Amino acid sequence: MCPSWRVTHKEEHSTRGRAHLLWEMAKGDVIRDGWRDEDVKESLDLCLSCKGCKSDCPVGVDLATYKAEFLSHYHQGRLRPRSDYAFANIDFWARLASKAPGLVNLATQLPFLRDIAKLAAGMSQQRSVPAFAPQTFRSWFERRQPANPDGPLVMLWPDTFNNYFLPDTAKAAVEVLEAAGFRVSIPDSILCCGRPLYDFGMLDRAKRLLLNILDTLAPEIEAGTPIVVLEPSCAAVFRDELTTCSLKTLGPKNFPGSRFFSANFWKGKRPIFSFRNSP
Numbered sequence: 311m312c313p314s315w316r317v318t319h320k321e322e323h324s325t326r327g328r329a330h331l332l333w334e335m336a337k338g339d340v341i342r343d344g345w346r347d348e349d350v351k352e353s354l355d356l357c358l359s360c361k362g363c364k365s366d367c368p369v370g371v372d373l374a375t376y377k378a379e380f381l382s383h384y385h386q387g388r389l390r391p392r393s394d395y396a397f398a399n400i401d402f403w404a405r406l407a408s409k410a411p412g413l414v415n416l417a418t419q420l421p422f423l424r425d426i427a428k429l430a431a432g433m434s435q436q437r438s439v440p441a442f443a444p445q446t447f448r449s450w451f452e453r454r455q456p457a458n459p460d461g462p463l464v465m466l467w468p469d470t471f472n473n474y475f476l477p478d479t480a481k482a483a484v485e486v487l488e489a490a491g492f493r494v495s496i497p498d499s500i501l502c503c504g505r506p507l508y509d510f511g512m513l514d515r516a517k518r519l520l521l522n523i524l525d526t527l528a529p530e531i532e533a534g535t536p537i538v539v540l541e542p543s544c545a546a547v548f549r550d551e552l553t554t555c556s557l558k559t560l561g562p563k564n565f566p567g568s569r570f571f572s573a574n575f576w577k578g579k580r581p582i583f584s585f586r587n588s589p
Contacts, residue, residue: 408474
């Protein structure tokens with residue numbers, strides 16, 4: 311059941327209410343402002359894009375996707391709030407901050423300076439800015455000696471938050487995989503699934519990031535190399551947005567997802583999941 315509806319108990323925040331508003335918007339009889347209608351935007355603002363409606367709703371309404379499409383049109387041709395640029399592009403800002411994490415942490419953690427940083431990002435003063443790790447997971451991984459050189463290869467997906475903020479989680483994942491006998495690799499270049507971009511309707515950049523992933527990981531995808539994804543939201547992008555966006559056809563045989571399974575996303579042009587047990 312929709313989390314926002316459970317809090318407000320207002321019809322416009324239910325799956326049914328939001329879907330009906332979008333239907334009326336498409337008809338244009340009652341809602342005449344189309345993609346710029348403020349009532350529709352207000353209804354979708356509290357949507358968490360959790361995709362619970364897609365599985366819970368009897369007809370499988372995917373309001374998270376509808377919200378992304380609506381916001382893309384709503385903001386088209388005009389400036390967005392500062393917070394949209396700050397949070398949607400967190401991968402870019404985190405990568406920039408990783409060049410001098412200590413200095414950035416001073417600016418975001420010290421009194422007065424953190425207030426200015428929050429103001430610049432359009433962030434509520436009641437919220438706290440997470441501190442950047444002194445060393446990224448990718449930097450740590452590239453400096454270590456890989457284990458199990460003859461073991462079966464798996465690729466670990468270094469998502470933005472585990473790479474820049476909580477690298478210990480990804481390090482622990484490497485230790486677990488290597489203890490199981492796997493040879494662990496990571497992508498050669500820095501990649502991002504673009505999950506936050508969907509929440510703000512920045513679909514053009516989101517699509518470019520997915521195309522970049524497919525181009526960069528084409529050899530691993532063709533080889534059927536399992537990809538272990540730690541962040542559930544990243545795995546959701548690979549299972550959902552990656553298959554529904556209008557992407558160029560690469561024809562890979564396998565694109566693995568989270569929980570260590572191999573997903574044949576493009577076999578027969580539809581997702582066919584075949585679970586494979588790890589040793």
